[in-house]
Amino acid sequence: MSSQPRGNVIIDVEECKGCGLCVESCPPECLELAPELNHYGVHAAQYTGEGCTGCGACFYCCPEPGAITVERLIPPAKAAVPPVPEQEVAHAATL
Numbered sequence: 001m002s003s004q005p006r007g008n009v010i011i012d013v014e015e016c017k018g019c020g021l022c023v024e025s026c027p028p029e030c031l032e033l034a035p036e037l038n039h040y041g042v043h044a045a046q047y048t049g050e051g052c053t054g055c056g057a058c059f060y061c062c063p064e065p066g067a068i069t070v071e072r073l074i075p076p077a078k079a080a081v082p083p084v085p086e087q088e089v090a091h092a093a094t095l
């Protein structure tokens, strides 16, 4: 059974310094260090191509501005809080 991807991550290999923090931070373990070297002579991070939830953990831990872009393809579900009936609101306000 295939499900619609929830997120996507784009890594600019020319900005990445290969520190690996994003790889360690990714809960579904969908990032890895590329076997080839980038122009800094380091193994840049890359997306394995599946599993990204769009959580943003990699984006927030990356020390290189612009190296990681996260796309959230499915917005998080809104909390299912039922509306409070007007009568109850009025009652609560008189207490």
Ligand code: SF4
Residues within 6 Å of the ligand: 007, 008, 009, 025, 026, 027, 028, 029, 030, 031, 051, 052, 053, 054, 055, 056, 057, 058, 059, 070
């Ligand atoms: S957004 Fe979350 S799931 Fe997607 S690659 Fe980054 S850490 Fe992993």
Ligand code: SF4
Residues within 6 Å of the ligand: 011, 015, 016, 017, 018, 019, 020, 021, 022, 023, 044, 045, 061, 062, 063, 064, 067, 068
């Ligand atoms: S955290 Fe940023 S600099 Fe470090 S490997 Fe990941 S993308 Fe590259």
